Amino acid sequence: MTLPPPVASSVEAALEQHLGRPSTIESASPVGGGCINPSAKVATDTGDTFFLKWNPSSSPDMFHAEVDGLQALGKPRALRVPEVIGAGGSGTRENPGWLLMEFIPQGRPGPDYGRRLGLGLAALHSAVDPGGETGYGWGRDNFIGSLDQANDPRDAWPTFWHDLRLEPQLRMARDRGHFRGRRGQVLEELLSRLDEVMATAGEGGPALLHGDLWSGNYYPDSEGDPVLIDPAVYRGIGEVDLAMMELFGSFPRGLWEAYHDKRGIPPEYDAFRRDLYQLYYLLVHVNLFGGGYVGGSISAAERILRQF
Numbered sequence: 001m002t003l004p005p006p007v008a009s010s011v012e013a014a015l016e017q018h019l020g021r022p023s024t025i026e027s028a029s030p031v032g033g034g035c036i037n038p039s040a041k042v043a044t045d046t047g048d049t050f051f052l053k054w055n056p057s058s059s060p061d062m063f064h065a066e067v068d069g070l071q072a073l074g075k076p077r078a079l080r081v082p083e084v085i086g087a088g089g090s091g092t093r094e095n096p097g098w099l100l101m102e103f104i105p106q107g108r109p110g111p112d113y114g115r116r117l118g119l120g121l122a123a124l125h126s127a128v129d130p131g132g133e134t135g136y137g138w139g140r141d142n143f144i145g146s147l148d149q150a151n152d153p154r155d156a157w158p159t160f161w162h163d164l165r166l167e168p169q170l171r172m173a174r175d176r177g178h179f180r181g182r183r184g185q186v187l188e189e190l191l192s193r194l195d196e197v198m199a200t201a202g203e204g205g206p207a208l209l210h211g212d213l214w215s216g217n218y219y220p221d222s223e224g225d226p227v228l229i230d231p232a233v234y235r236g237i238g239e240v241d242l243a244m245m246e247l248f249g250s251f252p253r254g255l256w257e258a259y260h261d262k263r264g265i266p267p268e269y270d271a272f273r274r275d276l277y278q279l280y281y282l283l284v285h286v287n288l289f290g291g292g293y294v295g296g297s298i299s300a301a302e303r304i305l306r307q308f
């Protein structure tokens with residue numbers, strides 16, 4: 001495939017800085033599986049390979065937020081995260097945004113893949129002082145899919161979950177005409193009772209979260225070690241990452257036990273907090289993909305309120 005010329009020349013400049021010698025791109029082959037950006041495995045004349053993604057239309061801030069997230073996730077050394085080589089561009093056709101990182105080939109999940117991922121995730125969620133700040137939130141805003149994810153810090157977890165997660169997505173969905181029927185009012189009822197619903201939430205936090213841990217955002221490397229990509233990091237509660245992993249599938253075998261042994265998973269998670277944390281991602285899906293997720297969002301809110 002042919003890379004946009006401004007991306008190719010900026011990438012070569014970044015590679016020269018990274019490798020300490022001039023480097024030209026010999027080939028670029030498309031990599032599938034992403035949701036937003038064209039991406040490629042790039043091979044240089046020196047025989048090195050890298051992973052590159054670019055986008056002529058989305059804000060370059062998206063890639064800068066991803067750099068910030070990958071670097072934060074890599075710091076505790078809990079799980080493998082690709083090393084960032086560089087990012088740039090201005091998000092226009094003439095000068096598309098781009099992000100270059102270490103290429104980590106996909107391997108096969110060994111029998112203990114789920115266990116390794118569970119232990120790594122528990123270690124990530126136990127990282128001390130993530131982001132060098134306190135409270136729930138993050139030092140910068142980022143993105144969930146292509147939507148803005150604001151991270152202004154809050155001292156209390158229920159306040160953060162209300163103000164920065166559920167409420168903005170519900171407002172956006174309503175502005176787009178969703179949840180107009182009588183059943184849709186259950187969402188407002190849930191939001192108004194969040195202090196009660198989340199009275200015991202917040203144990204073990206704030207924890208560094210991946211923030212968008214669907215199955216496309218982790219995979220085994222050639223040694224069978226889990227790799228994390230494409231994060232939407234902030235300091236939250238670890239159960240949020242667990243809930244996202246379970247939203248459209250199930251945990252890899254052994255993950256639950258390994259995570260539970262290290263950090264514990266409280267019974268409230270099973271009882272209603274999985275639904276509470278999945279609700280954010282369901283609302284995001286309503287806003288990204290439309291009405292197909294409205295029924296699931298309402299059912300989740302109804303199940304939660306039935307417990308109170």
Ligand code: ADP
Binds near residue numbers: 035036037051216229
């Ligand atoms: P998008 O921003 O479009 O969602 P992703 O970051 O999810 O793109 O990447 C798209 C796909 O590329 C992933 O599903 C994965 O298979 C592959 N990929 C992502 N990062 C790397 C990497 N560092 N090395 C090798 N393959 C990668």
